[in-house]
Amino acid sequence: MTARNVVLHVADVHKRFGGLHALADVDLQVEEGTTHAIIGPNGAGKSTLLNVCIGRLAPDTGAVVFDGQVITGKQPHEINQMGVVRVFQTPEIFSDLNLLQNVMVPAFAKRDGAFRLNAMRSVATRTDIRDEALHCLEEVGLLGQKDAVAGSLSRGDKRRLELAMGLVQKPRLLLLDEPTAGMSRHDTNSTIDLLKKFKGRGMTKVIIEHDMHVVFSLADRVTVLAQGRIIAEGSPDEVRGNARVQEAYLGGAHP
Ligand SMILES: Nc1ncnc2c1ncn2[C@@H]1O[C@H](COP(=O)(O)OP(=O)(O)OP(=O)(O)O)[C@@H](O)[C@H]1O
Ligand SMILES: [Mg+2]
Structure with a gap:
Protein backbone atom coordinates (compact mmCIF):
# COMPACT_ATOMS: atom_id res chain seq x y z
CA MET A 1 0.00 0.00 0.00
CA THR A 2 1.34 3.44 -0.84
CA ALA A 3 1.99 5.73 2.13
CA ARG A 4 -0.97 7.94 2.81
CA ASN A 5 -1.86 10.45 5.43
CA VAL A 6 -3.21 8.84 8.59
CA VAL A 7 -6.51 10.57 9.39
CA LEU A 8 -7.42 8.60 12.49
CA HIS A 9 -5.03 7.00 14.93
CA VAL A 10 -6.43 5.09 17.88
CA ALA A 11 -3.25 4.94 19.95
CA ASP A 12 -2.93 2.06 22.39
CA VAL A 13 -6.40 2.45 23.86
CA HIS A 14 -7.60 0.53 26.89
CA LYS A 15 -11.15 0.64 28.20
CA ARG A 16 -12.54 -1.36 31.10
CA PHE A 17 -16.09 -1.68 32.28
CA GLY A 18 -15.57 -2.92 35.81
CA GLY A 19 -13.73 -6.21 35.45
CA LEU A 20 -14.38 -6.47 31.73
CA HIS A 21 -11.59 -5.43 29.38
CA ALA A 22 -13.74 -4.04 26.57
CA LEU A 23 -10.72 -2.66 24.68
CA ALA A 24 -7.16 -3.81 25.29
CA ASP A 25 -4.04 -2.56 23.49
CA VAL A 26 -6.12 -1.31 20.58
CA ASP A 27 -3.90 0.47 18.10
CA LEU A 28 -5.46 1.32 14.80
CA GLN A 29 -4.55 3.63 11.94
CA VAL A 30 -7.00 4.70 9.27
CA GLU A 31 -5.55 6.18 6.12
CA GLU A 32 -7.03 9.10 4.26
CA GLY A 33 -9.56 8.28 1.58
CA THR A 34 -9.86 4.62 2.53
CA THR A 35 -12.81 2.58 3.71
CA HIS A 36 -11.74 0.73 6.83
CA ALA A 37 -14.00 -1.98 8.19
CA ILE A 38 -14.06 -3.13 11.78
CA ILE A 39 -15.53 -6.57 12.24
CA GLY A 40 -15.77 -9.02 15.10
CA PRO A 41 -18.21 -11.18 17.04
CA ASN A 42 -20.88 -9.81 19.36
CA GLY A 43 -19.35 -8.08 22.36
CA ALA A 44 -15.93 -7.75 20.69
CA GLY A 45 -15.74 -4.03 21.52
CA LYS A 46 -16.62 -2.50 18.15
CA SER A 47 -19.22 -0.03 19.36
CA THR A 48 -17.06 0.81 22.37
CA LEU A 49 -14.23 1.64 19.97
CA LEU A 50 -16.50 3.88 17.92
CA ASN A 51 -17.77 5.63 21.04
CA VAL A 52 -14.19 6.31 22.11
CA CYS A 53 -13.49 7.81 18.66
CA ILE A 54 -16.41 10.25 18.84
CA GLY A 55 -15.79 11.29 22.45
CA ARG A 56 -18.83 9.60 23.93
CA LEU A 57 -16.63 7.33 26.04
CA ALA A 58 -13.26 8.24 27.55
CA PRO A 59 -10.52 5.61 27.27
CA ASP A 60 -8.83 4.58 30.53
CA THR A 61 -5.45 4.95 28.86
CA GLY A 62 -4.31 5.76 25.35
CA ALA A 63 -5.53 8.47 23.00
CA VAL A 64 -7.37 9.11 19.78
CA VAL A 65 -5.66 11.38 17.25
CA PHE A 66 -7.67 12.86 14.41
CA ASP A 67 -5.90 14.75 11.66
CA GLY A 68 -2.82 15.14 13.83
CA GLN A 69 -4.70 16.48 16.84
CA VAL A 70 -5.41 14.60 20.06
CA ILE A 71 -9.20 14.54 20.41
CA THR A 72 -9.37 12.48 23.59
CA GLY A 73 -10.97 14.67 26.25
CA LYS A 74 -12.91 16.81 23.79
CA GLN A 75 -16.69 16.90 23.84
CA PRO A 76 -18.59 14.92 21.16
CA HIS A 77 -19.87 18.14 19.55
CA GLU A 78 -16.35 19.54 19.36
CA ILE A 79 -15.13 16.38 17.65
CA ASN A 80 -18.11 16.58 15.30
CA GLN A 81 -17.20 20.17 14.47
CA MET A 82 -13.74 18.98 13.43
CA GLY A 83 -15.30 16.81 10.72
CA VAL A 84 -15.93 13.49 12.45
CA VAL A 85 -19.48 12.43 11.64
CA ARG A 86 -21.29 9.36 12.83
CA VAL A 87 -24.38 8.21 11.01
CA PHE A 88 -27.02 5.56 11.50
CA GLN A 89 -27.04 6.14 15.23
CA THR A 90 -28.33 9.00 17.38
CA PRO A 91 -29.18 11.75 16.65
CA GLU A 92 -31.68 9.99 14.50
CA ILE A 93 -34.17 11.46 12.11
CA LYS A 170 -19.18 17.54 4.85
CA PRO A 171 -17.42 14.91 6.93
CA ARG A 172 -13.72 14.25 6.69
CA LEU A 173 -14.26 11.05 8.59
CA LEU A 174 -17.56 9.21 8.35
CA LEU A 175 -18.20 6.52 10.96
CA LEU A 176 -20.90 4.03 10.07
CA ASP A 177 -22.19 1.72 12.77
CA GLU A 178 -23.81 -1.28 11.09
CA PRO A 179 -25.37 0.74 8.27
CA THR A 180 -27.19 -2.20 6.75
CA ALA A 181 -28.41 -3.94 9.90
CA GLY A 182 -31.98 -5.12 9.41
CA MET A 183 -32.08 -4.08 5.76
CA SER A 184 -33.42 -6.20 2.92
CA ARG A 185 -30.85 -7.44 0.40
CA HIS A 186 -32.12 -4.87 -2.09
CA ASP A 187 -31.69 -1.96 0.36
CA THR A 188 -28.30 -3.35 1.41
CA ASN A 189 -27.13 -3.37 -2.20
CA SER A 190 -28.32 0.17 -2.85
CA THR A 191 -26.53 1.31 0.32
CA ILE A 192 -23.34 -0.38 -0.92
CA ASP A 193 -23.71 1.43 -4.28
CA LEU A 194 -24.26 4.71 -2.49
CA LEU A 195 -21.20 4.32 -0.28
CA LYS A 196 -19.11 3.29 -3.29
CA LYS A 197 -20.14 6.51 -4.99
CA PHE A 198 -18.49 8.53 -2.22
CA LYS A 199 -15.18 6.81 -2.67
CA GLY A 200 -12.46 8.92 -4.18
CA ARG A 201 -13.88 12.18 -2.87
CA GLY A 202 -11.37 12.35 -0.06
CA MET A 203 -13.87 11.15 2.49
CA THR A 204 -12.49 8.55 4.85
CA LYS A 205 -14.90 5.96 6.18
CA VAL A 206 -14.84 3.58 9.11
CA ILE A 207 -17.56 0.97 8.89
CA ILE A 208 -18.65 -1.48 11.56
CA GLU A 209 -20.53 -4.23 9.87
CA HIS A 210 -21.72 -7.75 10.47
CA ASP A 211 -22.65 -8.43 6.86
CA MET A 212 -19.58 -9.90 5.14
CA HIS A 213 -21.02 -9.10 1.73
CA VAL A 214 -20.95 -5.41 2.67
CA VAL A 215 -17.45 -5.62 4.16
CA PHE A 216 -15.95 -7.36 1.16
CA SER A 217 -17.74 -5.05 -1.27
CA LEU A 218 -16.55 -1.84 0.35
CA ALA A 219 -13.48 -2.22 2.53
CA ASP A 220 -9.90 -1.45 1.54
CA ARG A 221 -8.72 -2.65 4.90
CA VAL A 222 -10.25 -4.76 7.63
CA THR A 223 -9.47 -4.86 11.34
CA VAL A 224 -10.79 -7.80 13.32
CA LEU A 225 -11.58 -7.38 17.00
CA ALA A 226 -12.28 -10.23 19.39
CA GLN A 227 -12.71 -9.85 23.13
CA GLY A 228 -11.40 -6.30 23.00
CA ARG A 229 -8.19 -7.10 21.15
CA ILE A 230 -7.17 -6.75 17.52
CA ILE A 231 -6.56 -10.29 16.31
CA ALA A 232 -5.96 -9.53 12.63
CA GLU A 233 -5.66 -6.69 10.18
CA GLY A 234 -5.18 -6.58 6.44
CA SER A 235 -6.88 -6.48 3.07
CA PRO A 236 -10.27 -8.22 2.88
CA ASP A 237 -8.65 -11.22 1.20
CA GLU A 238 -5.88 -11.46 3.79
CA VAL A 239 -8.40 -11.34 6.61
CA ARG A 240 -10.70 -13.81 4.95
CA GLY A 241 -7.86 -16.33 4.71
CA ASN A 242 -6.66 -15.84 8.30
CA ALA A 243 -7.20 -18.95 10.41
CA ARG A 244 -7.60 -17.03 13.68
CA VAL A 245 -10.28 -14.89 12.13
CA GLN A 246 -12.12 -17.87 10.75
CA GLU A 247 -12.03 -19.45 14.18
CA ALA A 248 -13.00 -16.33 16.12
CA TYR A 249 -15.41 -14.75 13.74
CA LEU A 250 -16.32 -16.15 10.40
CA GLY A 251 -17.09 -19.58 11.78
CA GLY A 252 -18.67 -18.12 14.90
CA ALA A 253 -21.67 -15.98 15.63
CA HIS A 254 -21.91 -14.37 12.18
CA PRO A 255 -21.03 -16.86 9.45
N1 LIG B 1 -21.53 0.97 29.21
C1 LIG B 1 -21.17 -0.29 29.44
N2 LIG B 1 -21.06 -0.77 30.69
C2 LIG B 1 -20.65 -2.03 30.92
N3 LIG B 1 -20.30 -2.92 29.95
C3 LIG B 1 -20.39 -2.49 28.69
C4 LIG B 1 -20.82 -1.16 28.34
N4 LIG B 1 -20.80 -1.02 26.99
C5 LIG B 1 -20.38 -2.21 26.51
N5 LIG B 1 -20.15 -3.08 27.51
C6 LIG B 1 -19.61 -4.44 27.36
O1 LIG B 1 -18.38 -4.34 26.67
C7 LIG B 1 -18.23 -5.40 25.71
C8 LIG B 1 -18.06 -4.80 24.33
O2 LIG B 1 -19.31 -4.22 23.94
P1 LIG B 1 -19.53 -3.53 22.53
O3 LIG B 1 -20.92 -2.98 22.54
O4 LIG B 1 -18.43 -2.58 22.26
O5 LIG B 1 -19.42 -4.78 21.55
P2 LIG B 1 -19.73 -4.87 19.99
O6 LIG B 1 -18.52 -5.45 19.36
O7 LIG B 1 -20.21 -3.56 19.48
O8 LIG B 1 -20.90 -5.96 19.97
P3 LIG B 1 -22.18 -6.09 18.96
O9 LIG B 1 -21.66 -6.80 17.74
O10 LIG B 1 -23.09 -6.99 19.74
O11 LIG B 1 -22.73 -4.74 18.70
C9 LIG B 1 -19.47 -6.27 25.87
O12 LIG B 1 -19.16 -7.35 26.72
C10 LIG B 1 -20.49 -5.34 26.50
O13 LIG B 1 -21.42 -6.08 27.28
MG1 LIG C 1 -22.03 -2.88 18.66
Missing part, protein backbone atom coordinates in the same frame (compact mmCIF):
# COMPACT_ATOMS: atom_id res chain seq x y z
CA PHE A 94 -36.89 13.87 13.18
CA SER A 95 -40.03 11.90 12.37
CA ASP A 96 -42.39 14.89 12.33
CA LEU A 97 -40.27 17.03 10.02
CA ASN A 98 -40.07 16.62 6.27
CA LEU A 99 -36.95 15.27 4.59
CA LEU A 100 -35.59 18.64 3.58
CA GLN A 101 -35.94 20.00 7.11
CA ASN A 102 -34.28 16.90 8.50
CA VAL A 103 -31.19 17.48 6.38
CA MET A 104 -31.12 21.21 7.09
CA VAL A 105 -30.97 20.74 10.89
CA PRO A 106 -27.47 19.20 11.01
CA ALA A 107 -26.31 21.64 8.31
CA PHE A 108 -27.25 24.54 10.59
CA ALA A 109 -25.75 22.76 13.59
CA LYS A 110 -22.48 22.31 11.73
CA ARG A 111 -22.38 25.98 10.84
CA ASP A 112 -23.66 27.39 14.11
CA GLY A 113 -21.77 25.05 16.38
CA ALA A 114 -24.61 23.42 18.29
CA PHE A 115 -27.33 20.94 17.58
CA ARG A 116 -30.32 23.17 18.27
CA LEU A 117 -33.76 22.96 16.82
CA ASN A 118 -34.24 26.68 17.09
CA ALA A 119 -31.87 26.90 14.14
CA MET A 120 -34.97 26.04 12.13
CA ARG A 121 -36.30 29.55 12.71
CA SER A 122 -34.15 30.94 9.96
CA VAL A 123 -34.87 28.15 7.50
CA ALA A 124 -36.73 30.23 4.96
CA THR A 125 -33.94 32.76 4.51
CA ARG A 126 -30.95 30.43 4.36
CA THR A 127 -30.97 29.45 0.72
CA ASP A 128 -27.36 28.31 0.77
CA ILE A 129 -28.05 25.67 3.37
CA ARG A 130 -31.29 24.74 1.64
CA ASP A 131 -29.41 24.19 -1.61
CA GLU A 132 -26.82 22.02 0.12
CA ALA A 133 -29.55 19.96 1.76
CA LEU A 134 -31.32 19.49 -1.57
CA HIS A 135 -28.05 18.39 -3.14
CA CYS A 136 -27.51 15.78 -0.41
CA LEU A 137 -31.06 14.48 -0.82
CA GLU A 138 -30.40 14.15 -4.54
CA GLU A 139 -27.18 12.24 -3.83
CA VAL A 140 -29.00 9.62 -1.78
CA GLY A 141 -31.89 9.44 -4.25
CA LEU A 142 -34.53 11.04 -2.05
CA LEU A 143 -34.98 14.40 -3.74
CA GLY A 144 -38.40 13.46 -5.09
CA GLN A 145 -39.61 12.92 -1.52
CA LYS A 146 -38.20 16.10 -0.02
CA ASP A 147 -41.59 17.27 1.26
CA ALA A 148 -42.62 13.90 2.70
CA VAL A 149 -42.73 13.48 6.46
CA ALA A 150 -39.67 11.51 7.54
CA GLY A 151 -41.62 9.20 9.83
CA SER A 152 -43.47 7.79 6.82
CA LEU A 153 -40.31 6.49 5.09
CA SER A 154 -39.41 2.82 4.75
CA ARG A 155 -36.58 1.57 6.95
CA GLY A 156 -34.11 1.59 4.07
CA ASP A 157 -35.08 5.14 3.09
CA LYS A 158 -34.69 6.29 6.70
CA ARG A 159 -31.12 5.03 6.59
CA ARG A 160 -30.55 6.94 3.37
CA LEU A 161 -31.98 10.06 4.96
CA GLU A 162 -29.60 9.63 7.89
CA LEU A 163 -26.77 9.33 5.42
CA ALA A 164 -27.85 12.61 3.77
CA MET A 165 -27.89 14.19 7.25
CA GLY A 166 -24.32 13.03 7.69
CA LEU A 167 -23.17 14.11 4.24
CA VAL A 168 -24.50 17.64 4.61
CA GLN A 169 -21.97 18.11 7.41
Whole structure:
Protein backbone atom coordinates (compact mmCIF):
# COMPACT_ATOMS: atom_id res chain seq x y z
CA MET A 1 0.00 0.00 0.00
CA THR A 2 1.34 3.44 -0.84
CA ALA A 3 1.99 5.73 2.13
CA ARG A 4 -0.97 7.94 2.81
CA ASN A 5 -1.86 10.45 5.43
CA VAL A 6 -3.21 8.84 8.59
CA VAL A 7 -6.51 10.57 9.39
CA LEU A 8 -7.42 8.60 12.49
CA HIS A 9 -5.03 7.00 14.93
CA VAL A 10 -6.43 5.09 17.88
CA ALA A 11 -3.25 4.94 19.95
CA ASP A 12 -2.93 2.06 22.39
CA VAL A 13 -6.40 2.45 23.86
CA HIS A 14 -7.60 0.53 26.89
CA LYS A 15 -11.15 0.64 28.20
CA ARG A 16 -12.54 -1.36 31.10
CA PHE A 17 -16.09 -1.68 32.28
CA GLY A 18 -15.57 -2.92 35.81
CA GLY A 19 -13.73 -6.21 35.45
CA LEU A 20 -14.38 -6.47 31.73
CA HIS A 21 -11.59 -5.43 29.38
CA ALA A 22 -13.74 -4.04 26.57
CA LEU A 23 -10.72 -2.66 24.68
CA ALA A 24 -7.16 -3.81 25.29
CA ASP A 25 -4.04 -2.56 23.49
CA VAL A 26 -6.12 -1.31 20.58
CA ASP A 27 -3.90 0.47 18.10
CA LEU A 28 -5.46 1.32 14.80
CA GLN A 29 -4.55 3.63 11.94
CA VAL A 30 -7.00 4.70 9.27
CA GLU A 31 -5.55 6.18 6.12
CA GLU A 32 -7.03 9.10 4.26
CA GLY A 33 -9.56 8.28 1.58
CA THR A 34 -9.86 4.62 2.53
CA THR A 35 -12.81 2.58 3.71
CA HIS A 36 -11.74 0.73 6.83
CA ALA A 37 -14.00 -1.98 8.19
CA ILE A 38 -14.06 -3.13 11.78
CA ILE A 39 -15.53 -6.57 12.24
CA GLY A 40 -15.77 -9.02 15.10
CA PRO A 41 -18.21 -11.18 17.04
CA ASN A 42 -20.88 -9.81 19.36
CA GLY A 43 -19.35 -8.08 22.36
CA ALA A 44 -15.93 -7.75 20.69
CA GLY A 45 -15.74 -4.03 21.52
CA LYS A 46 -16.62 -2.50 18.15
CA SER A 47 -19.22 -0.03 19.36
CA THR A 48 -17.06 0.81 22.37
CA LEU A 49 -14.23 1.64 19.97
CA LEU A 50 -16.50 3.88 17.92
CA ASN A 51 -17.77 5.63 21.04
CA VAL A 52 -14.19 6.31 22.11
CA CYS A 53 -13.49 7.81 18.66
CA ILE A 54 -16.41 10.25 18.84
CA GLY A 55 -15.79 11.29 22.45
CA ARG A 56 -18.83 9.60 23.93
CA LEU A 57 -16.63 7.33 26.04
CA ALA A 58 -13.26 8.24 27.55
CA PRO A 59 -10.52 5.61 27.27
CA ASP A 60 -8.83 4.58 30.53
CA THR A 61 -5.45 4.95 28.86
CA GLY A 62 -4.31 5.76 25.35
CA ALA A 63 -5.53 8.47 23.00
CA VAL A 64 -7.37 9.11 19.78
CA VAL A 65 -5.66 11.38 17.25
CA PHE A 66 -7.67 12.86 14.41
CA ASP A 67 -5.90 14.75 11.66
CA GLY A 68 -2.82 15.14 13.83
CA GLN A 69 -4.70 16.48 16.84
CA VAL A 70 -5.41 14.60 20.06
CA ILE A 71 -9.20 14.54 20.41
CA THR A 72 -9.37 12.48 23.59
CA GLY A 73 -10.97 14.67 26.25
CA LYS A 74 -12.91 16.81 23.79
CA GLN A 75 -16.69 16.90 23.84
CA PRO A 76 -18.59 14.92 21.16
CA HIS A 77 -19.87 18.14 19.55
CA GLU A 78 -16.35 19.54 19.36
CA ILE A 79 -15.13 16.38 17.65
CA ASN A 80 -18.11 16.58 15.30
CA GLN A 81 -17.20 20.17 14.47
CA MET A 82 -13.74 18.98 13.43
CA GLY A 83 -15.30 16.81 10.72
CA VAL A 84 -15.93 13.49 12.45
CA VAL A 85 -19.48 12.43 11.64
CA ARG A 86 -21.29 9.36 12.83
CA VAL A 87 -24.38 8.21 11.01
CA PHE A 88 -27.02 5.56 11.50
CA GLN A 89 -27.04 6.14 15.23
CA THR A 90 -28.33 9.00 17.38
CA PRO A 91 -29.18 11.75 16.65
CA GLU A 92 -31.68 9.99 14.50
CA ILE A 93 -34.17 11.46 12.11
CA PHE A 94 -36.89 13.87 13.18
CA SER A 95 -40.03 11.90 12.37
CA ASP A 96 -42.39 14.89 12.33
CA LEU A 97 -40.27 17.03 10.02
CA ASN A 98 -40.07 16.62 6.27
CA LEU A 99 -36.95 15.27 4.59
CA LEU A 100 -35.59 18.64 3.58
CA GLN A 101 -35.94 20.00 7.11
CA ASN A 102 -34.28 16.90 8.50
CA VAL A 103 -31.19 17.48 6.38
CA MET A 104 -31.12 21.21 7.09
CA VAL A 105 -30.97 20.74 10.89
CA PRO A 106 -27.47 19.20 11.01
CA ALA A 107 -26.31 21.64 8.31
CA PHE A 108 -27.25 24.54 10.59
CA ALA A 109 -25.75 22.76 13.59
CA LYS A 110 -22.48 22.31 11.73
CA ARG A 111 -22.38 25.98 10.84
CA ASP A 112 -23.66 27.39 14.11
CA GLY A 113 -21.77 25.05 16.38
CA ALA A 114 -24.61 23.42 18.29
CA PHE A 115 -27.33 20.94 17.58
CA ARG A 116 -30.32 23.17 18.27
CA LEU A 117 -33.76 22.96 16.82
CA ASN A 118 -34.24 26.68 17.09
CA ALA A 119 -31.87 26.90 14.14
CA MET A 120 -34.97 26.04 12.13
CA ARG A 121 -36.30 29.55 12.71
CA SER A 122 -34.15 30.94 9.96
CA VAL A 123 -34.87 28.15 7.50
CA ALA A 124 -36.73 30.23 4.96
CA THR A 125 -33.94 32.76 4.51
CA ARG A 126 -30.95 30.43 4.36
CA THR A 127 -30.97 29.45 0.72
CA ASP A 128 -27.36 28.31 0.77
CA ILE A 129 -28.05 25.67 3.37
CA ARG A 130 -31.29 24.74 1.64
CA ASP A 131 -29.41 24.19 -1.61
CA GLU A 132 -26.82 22.02 0.12
CA ALA A 133 -29.55 19.96 1.76
CA LEU A 134 -31.32 19.49 -1.57
CA HIS A 135 -28.05 18.39 -3.14
CA CYS A 136 -27.51 15.78 -0.41
CA LEU A 137 -31.06 14.48 -0.82
CA GLU A 138 -30.40 14.15 -4.54
CA GLU A 139 -27.18 12.24 -3.83
CA VAL A 140 -29.00 9.62 -1.78
CA GLY A 141 -31.89 9.44 -4.25
CA LEU A 142 -34.53 11.04 -2.05
CA LEU A 143 -34.98 14.40 -3.74
CA GLY A 144 -38.40 13.46 -5.09
CA GLN A 145 -39.61 12.92 -1.52
CA LYS A 146 -38.20 16.10 -0.02
CA ASP A 147 -41.59 17.27 1.26
CA ALA A 148 -42.62 13.90 2.70
CA VAL A 149 -42.73 13.48 6.46
CA ALA A 150 -39.67 11.51 7.54
CA GLY A 151 -41.62 9.20 9.83
CA SER A 152 -43.47 7.79 6.82
CA LEU A 153 -40.31 6.49 5.09
CA SER A 154 -39.41 2.82 4.75
CA ARG A 155 -36.58 1.57 6.95
CA GLY A 156 -34.11 1.59 4.07
CA ASP A 157 -35.08 5.14 3.09
CA LYS A 158 -34.69 6.29 6.70
CA ARG A 159 -31.12 5.03 6.59
CA ARG A 160 -30.55 6.94 3.37
CA LEU A 161 -31.98 10.06 4.96
CA GLU A 162 -29.60 9.63 7.89
CA LEU A 163 -26.77 9.33 5.42
CA ALA A 164 -27.85 12.61 3.77
CA MET A 165 -27.89 14.19 7.25
CA GLY A 166 -24.32 13.03 7.69
CA LEU A 167 -23.17 14.11 4.24
CA VAL A 168 -24.50 17.64 4.61
CA GLN A 169 -21.97 18.11 7.41
CA LYS A 170 -19.18 17.54 4.85
CA PRO A 171 -17.42 14.91 6.93
CA ARG A 172 -13.72 14.25 6.69
CA LEU A 173 -14.26 11.05 8.59
CA LEU A 174 -17.56 9.21 8.35
CA LEU A 175 -18.20 6.52 10.96
CA LEU A 176 -20.90 4.03 10.07
CA ASP A 177 -22.19 1.72 12.77
CA GLU A 178 -23.81 -1.28 11.09
CA PRO A 179 -25.37 0.74 8.27
CA THR A 180 -27.19 -2.20 6.75
CA ALA A 181 -28.41 -3.94 9.90
CA GLY A 182 -31.98 -5.12 9.41
CA MET A 183 -32.08 -4.08 5.76
CA SER A 184 -33.42 -6.20 2.92
CA ARG A 185 -30.85 -7.44 0.40
CA HIS A 186 -32.12 -4.87 -2.09
CA ASP A 187 -31.69 -1.96 0.36
CA THR A 188 -28.30 -3.35 1.41
CA ASN A 189 -27.13 -3.37 -2.20
CA SER A 190 -28.32 0.17 -2.85
CA THR A 191 -26.53 1.31 0.32
CA ILE A 192 -23.34 -0.38 -0.92
CA ASP A 193 -23.71 1.43 -4.28
CA LEU A 194 -24.26 4.71 -2.49
CA LEU A 195 -21.20 4.32 -0.28
CA LYS A 196 -19.11 3.29 -3.29
CA LYS A 197 -20.14 6.51 -4.99
CA PHE A 198 -18.49 8.53 -2.22
CA LYS A 199 -15.18 6.81 -2.67
CA GLY A 200 -12.46 8.92 -4.18
CA ARG A 201 -13.88 12.18 -2.87
CA GLY A 202 -11.37 12.35 -0.06
CA MET A 203 -13.87 11.15 2.49
CA THR A 204 -12.49 8.55 4.85
CA LYS A 205 -14.90 5.96 6.18
CA VAL A 206 -14.84 3.58 9.11
CA ILE A 207 -17.56 0.97 8.89
CA ILE A 208 -18.65 -1.48 11.56
CA GLU A 209 -20.53 -4.23 9.87
CA HIS A 210 -21.72 -7.75 10.47
CA ASP A 211 -22.65 -8.43 6.86
CA MET A 212 -19.58 -9.90 5.14
CA HIS A 213 -21.02 -9.10 1.73
CA VAL A 214 -20.95 -5.41 2.67
CA VAL A 215 -17.45 -5.62 4.16
CA PHE A 216 -15.95 -7.36 1.16
CA SER A 217 -17.74 -5.05 -1.27
CA LEU A 218 -16.55 -1.84 0.35
CA ALA A 219 -13.48 -2.22 2.53
CA ASP A 220 -9.90 -1.45 1.54
CA ARG A 221 -8.72 -2.65 4.90
CA VAL A 222 -10.25 -4.76 7.63
CA THR A 223 -9.47 -4.86 11.34
CA VAL A 224 -10.79 -7.80 13.32
CA LEU A 225 -11.58 -7.38 17.00
CA ALA A 226 -12.28 -10.23 19.39
CA GLN A 227 -12.71 -9.85 23.13
CA GLY A 228 -11.40 -6.30 23.00
CA ARG A 229 -8.19 -7.10 21.15
CA ILE A 230 -7.17 -6.75 17.52
CA ILE A 231 -6.56 -10.29 16.31
CA ALA A 232 -5.96 -9.53 12.63
CA GLU A 233 -5.66 -6.69 10.18
CA GLY A 234 -5.18 -6.58 6.44
CA SER A 235 -6.88 -6.48 3.07
CA PRO A 236 -10.27 -8.22 2.88
CA ASP A 237 -8.65 -11.22 1.20
CA GLU A 238 -5.88 -11.46 3.79
CA VAL A 239 -8.40 -11.34 6.61
CA ARG A 240 -10.70 -13.81 4.95
CA GLY A 241 -7.86 -16.33 4.71
CA ASN A 242 -6.66 -15.84 8.30
CA ALA A 243 -7.20 -18.95 10.41
CA ARG A 244 -7.60 -17.03 13.68
CA VAL A 245 -10.28 -14.89 12.13
CA GLN A 246 -12.12 -17.87 10.75
CA GLU A 247 -12.03 -19.45 14.18
CA ALA A 248 -13.00 -16.33 16.12
CA TYR A 249 -15.41 -14.75 13.74
CA LEU A 250 -16.32 -16.15 10.40
CA GLY A 251 -17.09 -19.58 11.78
CA GLY A 252 -18.67 -18.12 14.90
CA ALA A 253 -21.67 -15.98 15.63
CA HIS A 254 -21.91 -14.37 12.18
CA PRO A 255 -21.03 -16.86 9.45
N1 LIG B 1 -21.53 0.97 29.21
C1 LIG B 1 -21.17 -0.29 29.44
N2 LIG B 1 -21.06 -0.77 30.69
C2 LIG B 1 -20.65 -2.03 30.92
N3 LIG B 1 -20.30 -2.92 29.95
C3 LIG B 1 -20.39 -2.49 28.69
C4 LIG B 1 -20.82 -1.16 28.34
N4 LIG B 1 -20.80 -1.02 26.99
C5 LIG B 1 -20.38 -2.21 26.51
N5 LIG B 1 -20.15 -3.08 27.51
C6 LIG B 1 -19.61 -4.44 27.36
O1 LIG B 1 -18.38 -4.34 26.67
C7 LIG B 1 -18.23 -5.40 25.71
C8 LIG B 1 -18.06 -4.80 24.33
O2 LIG B 1 -19.31 -4.22 23.94
P1 LIG B 1 -19.53 -3.53 22.53
O3 LIG B 1 -20.92 -2.98 22.54
O4 LIG B 1 -18.43 -2.58 22.26
O5 LIG B 1 -19.42 -4.78 21.55
P2 LIG B 1 -19.73 -4.87 19.99
O6 LIG B 1 -18.52 -5.45 19.36
O7 LIG B 1 -20.21 -3.56 19.48
O8 LIG B 1 -20.90 -5.96 19.97
P3 LIG B 1 -22.18 -6.09 18.96
O9 LIG B 1 -21.66 -6.80 17.74
O10 LIG B 1 -23.09 -6.99 19.74
O11 LIG B 1 -22.73 -4.74 18.70
C9 LIG B 1 -19.47 -6.27 25.87
O12 LIG B 1 -19.16 -7.35 26.72
C10 LIG B 1 -20.49 -5.34 26.50
O13 LIG B 1 -21.42 -6.08 27.28
MG1 LIG C 1 -22.03 -2.88 18.66
